[in-house]
Amino acid sequence: MSPRHPTAHRDPIDPADIDMSAPLGARLTLPNPVLTASGCAGYGRELHRFTPLHELGALTTKTVMPYARSGRATPRMTETPSGMLNSIGLQGSGIDHLVTDELPWLAEHGARVLVSIAGERTEEFAETAARLAGQPGVVGIEANISCPNVADRGLVFACDPDASFAAVRAVKAAAGPDLPVYAKLTPDVTRITDIAAACTEAGADGLSMINTVLGMAIDTHTFRPSLAGVTGGLSGPAIRPVAVRCVYQVYAAMRSGTLRPVPLLGMGGIASARDALEFILAGASGIALGTALFRDPSLPLKVRDDLRETLARHAIRSLADAVGLAHHQPEDDSRLRRTPV
C-alpha cells in the first residue's frame, strides 16, 4: 500500500461486514452495484446459465422498442485492440414480446430488471415506457437516448441537449412516479456535461455512462468496411479511459453545483473489480459489465466478490462511501474521516 493511500492508516475489516448495497436514488437501492450493460446479456436467459440473475445488482435488458426490429445485416462485429466494434442495430422483438414472454420469466428467476428502451421518435420512447409501469421485476427504466432521432434527420438524441431533454421528459411522464429513469449518454459529444444537464433538468433520476464510442474498421483484404453497417460502436477495455473521464466530469459538475446531483451508473470496458472500483472512485454508484461478458459470462459475481474484498482491504465499510473518492483531496477528505473504523 502506497504511502499516498488515503486509508493507509486504517486496519482492514472483514469482507462479510461490508455493506455492498448500491443506493441509486430515492426509489431504488440494489443489493450490490454490479449490473449488466444493455445489449450484452440479451434478456437474461443465456447469462443465467453462468450467473444466476438474482445475484446481480440488476439485469439491464437489450434495448427494446415499440416494435420488432431486425437489426443490421452481418458482419455486425469485428474485434479491435482491446475492444470490439458492433453494429447489431438494436435487433429485438419489441415491447409486447418483452412484457409477455421475458419479464415474467425474469421475475420468476428473481431478477431485478432495468429495462432499456429506445425509440426513433420522442413519442416512441413514451409509448414503450408506458408499458412498463407495474410490470413484475422491473426496477427502473434506462432510456437509451444514444440512438438516432428520425425527427432530427437521424441525429442521435444524446448528441443534442434539446432532443435529450424531450426524450427523457417523455419517458418520465410515461413511466409514472414509481419507476426511476436513467438516461444513457453517448460519449460522442463535445461537452457531455451539457447533455447530462439536459437530462437531469428533464427529470432523469440518474445517468448511465457510457454507450459505445463511434468507430469503424476496414478489412484490408477486401478493402471494404469490416461492418455491413460501415460504422459501429466501440466497446471494451479500449474505451475505459473515455468512460471514466465522462463519469468523472459529470460527477465533478455535480459536486461543484453546476449540475443537479443524481446517481451515476458507470460502464465502458469494465473487466475486473479493479476496473469497477475505478468507476466508483470517479463517481459511479453502480457499474455495468458489457463486452467483458462475452469473454467471461461468469464475471459479475467475481467482480462483486472481489470488490467486496477490495473495500475490506481498504477498510471502507460501505460501497456507498467509496463513490466519488477520487475527487477528494487526501487532506480535505471529510468523507473518509467521517467513516468510523
Added chain:
Amino acid sequence: MSPRHPTAHRDPIDPADIDMSAPLGARLTLPNPVLTASGCAGYGRELHRFTPLHELGALTTKTVMPYARSGRATPRMTETPSGMLNSIGLQGSGIDHLVTDELPWLAEHGARVLVSIAGERTEEFAETAARLAGQPGVVGIEANISCPNVADRGLVFACDPDASFAAVRAVKAAAGPDLPVYAKLTPDVTRITDIAAACTEAGADGLSMINTVLGMAIDTHTFRPSLAGVTGGLSGPAIRPVAVRCVYQVYAAMRSGTLRPVPLLGMGGIASARDALEFILAGASGIALGTALFRDPSLPLKVRDDLRETLARHAIRSLADAVGLAHHQPEDDSRLRRTPV
C-alpha cells in the same frame, strides 16, 4: 485472397515498381507516406538513432509555441489497455530554440519537417507560423488546434468551428504562400465534419486526424487520478477505430461534395502496415506513427516497406491510387478499373 477482393483478378507486381510518393496538396509531395506524429518523436534527434530521418516521409515536430513551456507535473503518463494516457502539457523550448538549434540540425540530416505549432490565442498561432517561412527543411506547418483557447475560457480551439476557423486563417496568413498548412483535429466533438469544414473554409491545405481522445484513469491504490493533470489524451491502438472513423467521415463528406477536398493525414493507433493501409483506404494520403514509436522506434521503415509489399501484392501501382478505396463499391470502382496492370 477473398473472392470479394477488388483486385483479386490482377497479378501482383514488383514492389520496386510501386510509386510510394504521397501527394499532399499542390505544394507538397513526400517521397513516402510515413510520418511521425507530433509529440512522439521530439525534434528527431533521438529517433534518428533508430530511423534515419531522411527516410521518413516527414518528421512532425513536437508542438512548438512562441515561448518555452514547462509542461505538466508528473505523473504524465499511464498505460491503459492497448493504449496510453498522457498529459505532457506541450513541454517545449519555444520557437526560437526550434529555429536556432533544431531546424538546422534537421535540415543537415535531410529531414523533411512538418512543424507542429500551437498557441493559447489566435495571435500566438500566427506569431509562431510567421517564424517558419523560408526555414531550412520545413515542408509545412501543422496547426495543432486541439489545444485550449485562452480567449474562449480554455475551450479547445478544435472544439469550436469559429475558433478553428480563426486560428487556421491566422496561420495561413502568417505562413505565406509557400508553406502548406495542415489543421490537426480532435475527435472529441459531436460532428468532426463541422470542424473540418471550418478549417478548409479558412484555407487549410490539409487536415490531420486525430489528436488524442480525452480520457482519464484512477489509481485504485492511491484513490487519486493517475495523472497529475487529472485528464489526459488517450492514444495507441485502442483509439484506432475512432481515428479511422473520423478520416472516413471527413473523406466521405469531401467525396459527396459537402466539404472542399483537401488531403488528409491519418493517425491514431497505427502500429503496422496493415493499420496504415486501413487509414489510406479510409481516405488518408499520408499517415503518422505516434505511440507505436514508443514501443518500436524502428517501425517507420518497416511500415513503409511492408506497405509497399502489400500494394504490390494487391497490384496497386501507386500509393495514391489506394487512397479512399474503401469508399468505392466494388462494381463502381472506376479508379481501380482505370489503373493499368
Added chain:
Amino acid sequence: METRHPPRTEYHHVPPTQTVAVIRRIEPVGAYHRLTLDAPAAATADVRPGHFGALAIGGPTSATLLRRAFSIHRADPTAGTVEFIFAEHGAGTRALARHHPGDTVDLIAPLGTPFPLDGGPQRAVLVGGGYGSAPMATLAEAILARGGQVAFVLGAATADRLFGVAEARALSPHVHVVTDDGSAGERGRVTGPLPAAMAAIDATDVHSCGPMPMLKAVTTLATAAGARSHTAVEEAMACGTGLCMSCVLPVTGPDGVTRFLRSCTSGPVFDGTTVRWDDTGTLPADLEGAAAMTPYAPKETDPA
C-alpha cells in the same frame, strides 16, 4: 423438388460449463492444429456431434478479448478431454497455435444445437469441407451406433487441408475425397461426388459442415434428391453463448416468417432448407422487423 423425409425437429440443448482448461497436447495435423484440452467438466456424455466450444485465448494482458468457436472434434468423458482441430486464421488462432502443453485456455462447452440424431436410423452422407470435417467422425459413430449407415464426402482446397480421411475410411466403405487442386483424391468440389454418395446408401440425410457456399450447394442437391439437409454454419461469433447477437443469419421459421437467428444458440446446425443462403450478409426486406430499420436512411452516426 420432393421431400421424402420430413424435417427433423428434436434439438439437444445441454447446459454448458465454463472451465480453465489445461492444454494436454497441441500438435500439427496437416495445415491444422489438433488441440487436446483437459476439461473433465465439459467432456461429458452430453456432448453431441455438432456441439462447439468457445475459447478465450490469452491472459489478462491479451488485446484479443473475444471468444473463438471451434467444433468439438471429440469429447472423451473417460479421459476428461475435449479435442479441437483448428486453422490459423487471425490474431487469436495464431496466438493459440503458439501455446504449449501446460498452458491454459478458458473453455465454454458444449455450446449450440448439434446435428439431429432422432427419427429412427439415418442413412446419412457426411460432407466436410476443410476443418468442417472435424465433427464428422463422431457424427458417423453416433449414427452407426443407432443402427444407421454413413457415407463421407470430404473436401478441401489442398491435401494438407483435408481432415479425417483415415478415420472416415475406418467407419465406412463410402468415402469420397476431393480437393480444389487435385493434390489428393479427385479434383473438384464436394458437390461432384455427393449424388453418387447419396445414391450409394439411399440417403435419408445429408449432414454438412464447411464454408457457406458449400452448405448451400449441398442443401440444394440433398433436397432435390429428397434427403434432409442439416448444415453447421460458420458465422463470426464474439461470445458463442447467445449474448451478443453478432452471429445471426436469416432463417425461415415454421410460420413462414424469416428472422435473424443466432447461429450460436439456434445453430450452428440448421435445417439447410430454412436458411436463406442467398440473403446472408444482407437485410432482406421481408425479414421480421426489417421495416423498422428503414424509417430513416442509415446514418453514419447510427450506433449499436
Added chain:
Amino acid sequence: METRHPPRTEYHHVPPTQTVAVIRRIEPVGAYHRLTLDAPAAATADVRPGHFGALAIGGPTSATLLRRAFSIHRADPTAGTVEFIFAEHGAGTRALARHHPGDTVDLIAPLGTPFPLDGGPQRAVLVGGGYGSAPMATLAEAILARGGQVAFVLGAATADRLFGVAEARALSPHVHVVTDDGSAGERGRVTGPLPAAMAAIDATDVHSCGPMPMLKAVTTLATAAGARSHTAVEEAMACGTGLCMSCVLPVTGPDGVTRFLRSCTSGPVFDGTTVRWDDTGTLPADLEGAAAMTPYAPKETDPA
C-alpha cells in the same frame, strides 16, 4: 555544506541497439527474477554501470504497449548476454515473469547516462535499495579496475528483497546490510550505516540507486560530508528512448535554471545536488516555462 569534490561532468552516451533477444535463462532470486537475454548486439564493451535496457513485452496481441526499463545488472560481451534483475510490479512485469527460456523480448540497450567514472580513482560508497542494487556490482568492478576503492550499503524492505550482498562481499570488506524489518542485517534504512561507510574509505563519491526518498536522503548525507552524490532515479517511462517526455523531473542546470529533464536521456544518473527532490511530482513556479502553464486555469478538457 561544503563540497570537497567538484561536480563530475563527463557522461557516456553510446548508441543503443534494438534487438529481438531470446531469453536464455529466467530464474528467481529472492523476491525478484534474474533475466538473462541473448543479445550480442547490445552486450558490448560500451555498456557502463547505470545504463539501462528497455523491454517490449508480449507479441502482437499484447495489450501492454509500452517499454519497461530495467538497470543492466551485467552485460557480458563474450557470452553475448545482458542480465537484468526485476520485480513483479504491474501487468508487464507479471507477464514477463511468466516467460520461459526460448521466448523472445524486444530489447533496446544500452540506454541513458551511466554513473560517472571519470576524474581519477574514486573512493565510492555504493548504495542500493531493493533491486536498485542491480547495477552496483559492475559499478564496483569498474571503480576498482580504475584503481579506486568501494564500500557498499545495501538495503531493502525485507531479506528476500535484498540483492547482491554476496557479490558485494566478494568485492569489498565494507558491506553494510539493512532491512526495514530486520529480517537481514541491521534493522533500519541505508542512511543509518552510510556515514560510517563513507568514513571507512574517506569517500569521494556516493553512488545510489533506489527509491526517490532514499536518493534524496543519500544526497543530503553525502553532500554534507563533502562527497559527490550520483543518483540513478526511477521515473515512470513509456519509451525509455527520449521520445515521449513522460519521465521528466526538475533538475537545476549549471546556469541556475531549473528545467524538466528526461530521466531516460539526461538520466537516469543525475548529480543528486542538481535534482529538486522535494519538487518532483509538482510544477515549481520557477521552472523554465512554468509561467506559460498559467495564463488559463487548468481545464479538464486540456489535452496533451
